[in-house]
Amino acid sequence: MIDFVFAQVENLQDAASAEGQVLDSVILGEQFYFFTVVLMWLIHVGFMSYEAGVVRRKNVLATAMKNILTIAVVTPTFYYVGWWVYNCNQPGLPIGPNSSDFTSAACQGGIPWSDAFGPNLTNNINLIFFLAFLLFSWTTASIMSGACLERIRLSAYLLLAALLGSVVWILDAAWGWSAGGWLTLRFGFHDAIASGVVHGVAGAFALGVVFNLGPRIGKYTREGLARQFRPQNLHVTLLGLMLLFTGFYGFYAACLVISSTAFPGWANIYLSPTTLGSITMIITFGFAGGFTGGYFASRGDPFWTVSGGLAGVIGVSAGADVYAPTLGYLLAMATAALTVYAGNWIEKKMRVDDVVGAVAVHGFAGFLGLLWVGIFAAGYPTGLNNVDSSIGGQLMGMATFLPLGFLSGFVASLILKKLNLLRVPPEVELAGLDVAEYTEDLYMPDHAKATEMMIEPDGTFVISEVVLADADREVVR
Amino acid sequence: MPGIIDSSPSCVTNNEGMKPPDDSADFILQANYQDCAGFMTFGPGSTYGEEGTGAETAYMILTWLGIVVTVLVLLAWVVYENRRLIEYSVRGRLGRGEEPPPQPGIARE
Numbered sequence: 232m233i234d235f236v237f238a239q240v241e242n243l244q245d246a247a248s249a250e251g252q253v254l255d256s257v258i259l260g261e262q263f264y265f266f267t268v269v270l271m272w273l274i275h276v277g278f279m280s281y282e283a284g285v286v287r288r289k290n291v292l293a294t295a296m297k298n299i300l301t302i303a304v305v306t307p308t309f310y311y312v313g314w315w316v317y318n319c320n321q322p323g324l325p326i327g328p329n330s331s332d333f334t335s336a337a338c339q340g341g342i343p344w345s346d347a348f349g350p351n352l353t354n355n356i357n358l359i360f361f362l363a364f365l366l367f368s369w370t371t372a373s374i375m376s377g378a379c380l381e382r383i384r385l386s387a388y389l390l391l392a393a394l395l396g397s398v399v400w401i402l403d404a405a406w407g408w409s410a411g412g413w414l415t416l417r418f419g420f421h422d423a424i425a426s427g428v429v430h431g432v433a434g435a436f437a438l439g440v441v442f443n444l445g446p447r448i449g450k451y452t453r454e455g456l457a458r459q460f461r462p463q464n465l466h467v468t469l470l471g472l473m474l475l476f477t478g479f480y481g482f483y484a485a486c487l488v489i490s491s492t493a494f495p496g497w498a499n500i501y502l503s504p505t506t507l508g509s510i511t512m513i514i515t516f517g518f519a520g521g522f523t524g525g526y527f528a529s530r531g532d533p534f535w536t537v538s539g540g541l542a543g544v545i546g547v548s549a550g551a552d553v554y555a556p557t558l559g560y561l562l563a564m565a566t567a568a569l570t571v572y573a574g575n576w577i578e579k580k581m582r583v584d585d586v587v588g589a590v591a592v593h594g595f596a597g598f599l600g601l602l603w604v605g606i607f608a609a610g611y612p613t614g615l616n617n618v619d620s621s622i623g624g625q626l627m628g629m630a631t632f633l634p635l636g637f638l639s640g641f642v643a644s645l646i647l648k649k650l651n652l653l654r655v656p657p658e659v660e661l662a663g664l665d666v667a668e669y670t671e672d673l674y675m676p677d678h679a680k681a682t683e684m685m686i687e688p689d690g691t692f693v694i695s696e697v698v699l700a701d702a703d704r705e706v707v708r
Numbered sequence: 709m710p711g712i713i714d715s716s717p718s719c720v721t722n723n724e725g726m727k728p729p730d731d732s733a734d735f736i737l738q739a740n741y742q743d744c745a746g747f748m749t750f751g752p753g754s755t756y757g758e759e760g761t762g763a764e765t766a767y768m769i770l771t772w773l774g775i776v777v778t779v780l781v782l783l784a785w786v787v788y789e790n791r792r793l794i795e796y797s798v799r800g801r802l803g804r805g806e807e808p809p810p811q812p813g814i815a816r817e
Contacts, residue, residue, distance in 0.1 A: 307778040311771075339756070344771040346756050349748030352741065353755060384793070386786040393782065652786060658800035659793055667796040668789070 270481025277475025284467030289663020308397035368396035374433035377587035419618030424548035426600030432636035434594020439640025446584030449702035456688035505552035513551035517544035520563030528571035539567035542596040717753025
């Protein structure tokens with residue numbers, strides 16, 4: 232017994248040693264990221280419910296399956312490609328005077344056969360940090376998913392998801408979302424919780440895809456006026472968004488670096504100091520401001536009120552590590568209000584059929600968030616070179632990310648379109664993807680199917696079958 | 709010894725019947741793993757050294773196998789879905805008395 236007590240005392244002395252403290256700190260970090268990963272799963276539960284609620288009944292199963300299979304595809308592709316892209320491309324492209332050094336130790340740590348990419352007794356952090364980034368990757372793909380609902384092929388979506396989730400977004404993260412990225416080192420680019428890096432780029436990518444994908448059959452009248460498809464279950468959509476918001480707290484937390492042996496214990500992705508409380512305040516005030524802005528700008532529309540909350544948070548994410556709560560609240564309100572107008576403009580003026588408003592909510596609000604930092608949070612030293620954040624640095628980031636996201640989405644979807652692999656045949660779209668892809672209706676046979684209705688541009692309700700049959704005759708096959 | 713494949717790296721010492729730990733403070737059985745770092749199945753059992761290069765051949769092959777399978781799965785998804793959609797589309801057109809367009813991979817009567 233006495234030996235046991237001495238052993239415990241010895242352990243306590245070990246724990247108090249510098250080496251013991253470092254080990255404690257590492258294990259604390261490992262646990263921290265683990266719980267952020269668990270929490271971030273709710274983002275995908277949310278995306279699934281959100282999208283399955285907003286589509287028509289005939290596409291519910293296909294929509295949910297698309298969200299689930301995102302995980303099946305982006306996980307291995309990000310493992311084999313994505314982490315290498317992030318770790319090896321921070322200085323820039325493999326050309327020019329500041330090209331990436333692919334032989335550096337940091338780069339080697341990102342290759343899939345690295346000794347740090349499996350159980351390793353000397354490295355507790357690499358795998359769990361990789362997993363946090365993986366969950367960000369799923370998020371980028373799910374953002375694009377919402378824009379393409381009800382007519383994209385599952386396989387086309389999965390290929391595009393792999394490209395966006397495992398190459399495109401993580402390349403911009405290497406450049407502008409790391410302490411050693413070239414945008415950070417040279418321009419002080421500041422996007423602490425990924426307004427542009429995740430949301431802006433994914434929104435731009437989605438815009439490139441929906442340009443090639445085209446609108447759903449019957450979405451626009453011959454005169455180009457937008458009709459509305461009635462969501463099959465708006466309650467599920469709102470529930471999905473609330474789940475997504477819960478997961479966002481994990482997303483926010485995972486964007487920080489934790490080190491209990493260094494004051495103040497927390498740093499943003501650029502290794503500048505912040506605190507967990509600071510960013511949690513901003514996300515919460517972001518929701519408050521976003522809901523308010525969305526509600527009034529949309530005149531109380533439930534979908535845009537809740538989407539406004541999302542847009543509000545995205546709009547304040549870039550500066551969440553330094554914003555005052557009041558500034559976060561006001562900027563979120565403004566972002567959400569502007570996003571509602573942007574969403575309507577994209578749908579009605581650009582005639583882009585983005586089913587959940589992803590281009591506006593993620594793309595527009597994301598890039599606006601970058602701009603807000605340049606205007607309201609300039610002068611914060613960022614990255615290893617401690618270059619001040621500035622409007623110029625933010626504009627440089629926007630000028631890099633916008634074409635990167637849009638062009639990659641546009642070109643990849645154009646290739647699929649040329650191969651006739653992008654969109655389901657019109658017969659399938661009209662009948663519904665569930666019957667064609669999964670040979671069954673979501674609901675039991677005795678669950679009566681209500682007549683599908685649409686809303687004309689003038690607000691009148693009409694039976695969809697008539698409108699869609701008319702629109703189908705104009706589809707070029 | 710394992711019945712089929714011994715995938716543990718050489719840093720792991722296999723000595724069954726070794727003396728158990730002295731007390732509960734030694735609850736992690738470290739002795740057999742004390743020379744290990746990256747001890748995953750087919751892994752190197754160590755760190756790769758200063759430059760971080762030099763993966764074990766078996767681990768490299770395993771990783772490339774995973775990459776190839778991932779690519780094949782993506783291609784299979786495209787082909788499989790394409791066939792299902794075309795079949796459904798053709799059935800729909802035949803049901804309406806229309807002549808279906810010629811499609812690759814679909815046998816015509």
